[in-house]
């Protein structure tokens with residue numbers, strides 16, 4: 001990345017994490033979620049989150065599929081008949097998802113069990129911490145991308161290409177599972193971008209866009225073998241998504257690439 005691009009990226013991170021403090025319905029940072037006590041399924045916050053997730057699930061499915069198709073074109077895979085077949089199967093797995101299941105023990109995580117592919121299991125702390133439609137769509141689309149990839153990593157060519165590009169741009173090691181996680185995050189951010197276009201309102205574009213990634217604005221910045229640290233996740237995601245960088249800084253949406 002050029003020095004100029006790096007400076008813009010840092011400026012955009014500043015916008016995301018400043019909005020995390022100013023926005024009354026910003027997403028709670030995941031390290032703060034982790035420090036909270038478990039939340040019963042029937043608590044009002046968990047219920048409100050579960051209702052939001054279930055209400056937005058159909059929209060998140062459409063947006064995740066559109067974003068996935070867009071990435072296949074962007075990464076030059078749409079002309080491969082083999083990949084196209086895998087993509088069709090991936091999309092049908094996404095379309096089969098029916099339900100969000102709130103779960104107290106999952107705390108600040110969301111996951112999909114291969115034995116129950118129609119259900120996204122969502123920790124109640126996470127449900128309560130994603131306080132906007134944008135924040136919720138981002139995480140739903142992330143989980144839907146895991147479902148799309150399936151238990152055989154069927155979208156591996158795309159995931160590997162995105163991981164490689166993210167590694168090249170940032171100098172971070174974003175291969176294997178980390179490549180899948182960043183691809184899921186990218187789908188989440190793209191889904192929110194389209195959602196903002198489709199639901200115009202009076203709120204600032206930068207504020208709404210920031211909600212797609214700001215749960216990563218942590219104080220305690222730790223990653224593991226499978227995940228970049230949250231703040232490196234923001235960095236990699238914005239490096240892959242220069243349009244989002246500009247929209248955060250300019251507080252204005254650019255025309256869609258359709």
Ligand SMILES: [Zn+2]
Nearest residue numbers: 142146181184
């Ligand atoms: Zn994930």
